[in-house]
Amino acid sequence: MGRHVPTTQKDVPRMAKIAALSGFPEWLPAERLVEQHVLDVFREVAELHGFSGIETRAVEPLEQLLRKGEIDKEVYVLRRLHAEEGDEDAGADRSRTLGLHFDLTVPLARYVLEHQNDLSFPFRRYQIQKVWRGERPQDGRFREFYQADLDVIGQNSLPGHIEAEVAMVMAEILDRLPLPSFTIHANNRRLSEGFFRSLGFEDHTAVLRSLDKLPKIGADAVRELLINEAGASAEQAEACLAYAAIRTSDTSFAQQVRDLGGSGEMLEQGITELSAVLERVEASVPGVVVADLSIARGLDYYTGTVFETFVAGHESLGSICSGGRYDELAADNRHTYPGVGLSIGLSRLVSRLLSAGMAAPTRTVPTCVLVSVADEAHRGQSDAAARQLRSRGISCEVAPSAAKFGKQIRYADRRGIPFIWFPGADGTAGEVKDIRSGDQVPADATTWQPPAEDLRPRVLAAETQDAAEAQD
């Protein structure tokens, strides 16, 4: 392992063509600070709620990846450049061919089955990893991006209140991100299915398929679809559209649904579940969750609550955080694994935060203090001061050259390093200058402390979000 050493000096890459690869985003150090902040927030909130971090290998057998038929085209298949006869990647045998994972759900299902005897259920896990999809980058889609997932997986059963719990975690994560106002839209499969059944529909999936097109084609066209493709009467179609128009931030959605003719056990169960989600999220992060009965997407997969999240002024991003309950993540001959989870398409979100100027770091480097060097013979003194400061968690660089102090100050200033330290002739005494104010005071390296807000680069939300949408 370790560093791979080229065989000869001339093997060092002297590259003729250097070009960005479309679909493979890559950040400069200051931009990476924003991405790292989003990753850190996700991890911190997940761990505060007792979720364990795991990672799965980047590859899965192709045949596992292809179980979801429609996305064949998106999979990147691997082969070793000089695969030998009989190697798992030489032939066309899909059971032995490997592909890069395109999400974290297929790997989670495999991980849970593979390690079920070593995991404690309910298994609370979060997972933040790159995933790959061979999509056309022209569509503004990424071919490599971070996905951040969080799921609670039960063995054979999973209590209903986990749905509200996952929604609370989701609200807390989003609340800590440098976003303008966001809204979590919640719906419930039992509520929708119960409502369409009580209207007399036998095939509620056709109704859902029609309603799913509301944002794109509008109410009039959806009315046509409901009548022509879902077999609705004019009255039924009207009721469906009225149902899908319900949007309440409290539990008043329930009476509205009943007023439209909704009834029955399944519907009432959906009302109870969705009400619990609204109440518990509201208690945790006020003002961010709404019941939105137009949500139809995913209701063929999700079996209880379903969530989508939109950012005000950035609706074109689509849902930045989605999730819900599914009754069967995986199963074998002994057990079924139901779950509740959420997923953030993190790179796309970070890309928007950056391109729209929604978030920026307070400086471009982790360094809080540049320790100056008077001359090379005294570099050891600067080392010692830096060591003292670092021992108390203060990030330091020692100046790379004993240039004139003005040049050392410019080195710090260009990088946004807030302080420069001038070691004294003896021991830990010295002087420290705040580069922004110009104030310079005597200080001791064993006790001096920068203001808490200067200790690390912080990522701040921009105060105005005007015209943010236009920039993307």
Place this chain on the structure above:
Amino acid sequence: MGRHVPTTQKDVPRMAKIAALSGFPEWLPAERLVEQHVLDVFREVAELHGFSGIETRAVEPLEQLLRKGEIDKEVYVLRRLHAEEGDEDAGADRSRTLGLHFDLTVPLARYVLEHQNDLSFPFRRYQIQKVWRGERPQDGRFREFYQADLDVIGQNSLPGHIEAEVAMVMAEILDRLPLPSFTIHANNRRLSEGFFRSLGFEDHTAVLRSLDKLPKIGADAVRELLINEAGASAEQAEACLAYAAIRTSDTSFAQQVRDLGGSGEMLEQGITELSAVLERVEASVPGVVVADLSIARGLDYYTGTVFETFVAGHESLGSICSGGRYDELAADNRHTYPGVGLSIGLSRLVSRLLSAGMAAPTRTVPTCVLVSVADEAHRGQSDAAARQLRSRGISCEVAPSAAKFGKQIRYADRRGIPFIWFPGADGTAGEVKDIRSGDQVPADATTWQPPAEDLRPRVLAAETQDAAEAQD
């Protein structure tokens, strides 16, 4: 983006064959805590020294990856499963074919050239990412593993003292890991080349190639090689072996080299550089660095100091952290980019930490407190207590079911959760029980604080390392 929703319920993976893939390590949650700890230590120390974290895309054009001829076989090549005619991954054109990176040095060189106008030099960066090599897993090698790199890259020039600085960072990282004693072995290209030249060798690479075999074949066989393949006289061969036997923890190596007949400007420069490394690392982390003039590996690539690190009792791991100075990481028509860097093969190290029982987490989950639930009607009360505790950074789970308290205590105990909280009838008052001691006391959720060492799972080094080597 977001969660990929299967089209129908029956598409949910119901897997027939679940098997670990050889060469693709994957950790259980408790093991992942050890890996995460190692990643966190690397990041924390790197940032304390002012290094910026970056990530590069996982893929590079195949023609860039293949510039280092010898490793053709190791590259994983990508293709889209349904690549279309004219796609970059459809044909045999290597300039448009993509492969997974096998280290972080080739990507760094490309990143520096691509972004040179947006970076400040010297550019201090660290990078922790998975890399892939299609090696035979039978050799105990991984096909997917974390590599952690740290480099300082100059534009056209880079001061010599950066070599000692990088060695200090390396010592601090290793010093914070749960390792038994480790030793950083340092040598210097100018010292070795200068010595062999002053002995009269024209081709010092043949000498280095012979000395590189010392650990494997021993002094007698190397003496034969020096005479037969490097063209040494018996006396010269003796001097080379005596040189390679020099190992000092202070700068006394210098006089020993001179006593063996070493002289000249190049050699003296090497002595100065290596002495500075020893002195500055010793001042930073005492007792871990030695001058080891037997190090020959990498001296054809590294142009100044070279480092390797060995762990006592785990020499079979090879060097766990290597690095040095190279005069040309990358170059274009305008600039040359010299650098000093180090690299840790992190997965292999973590694998050994785990298999040899060298490190273990204090618990298997992040959760510090399980908040119990008396009955489902009072779950909101438990939520509120958990919210109070979390607001002060205390990781909480609310019990998944309102089972008998004994069962809830067992839930916590099995996961190593140290505390269980019993919410009181009103507000934030309640009782907290230390599951280990059985002590239960009244507590207020707005003020109660667990002991600092219980706040998060910690990763501790095992106290005895006996027979560790045997277990791997």
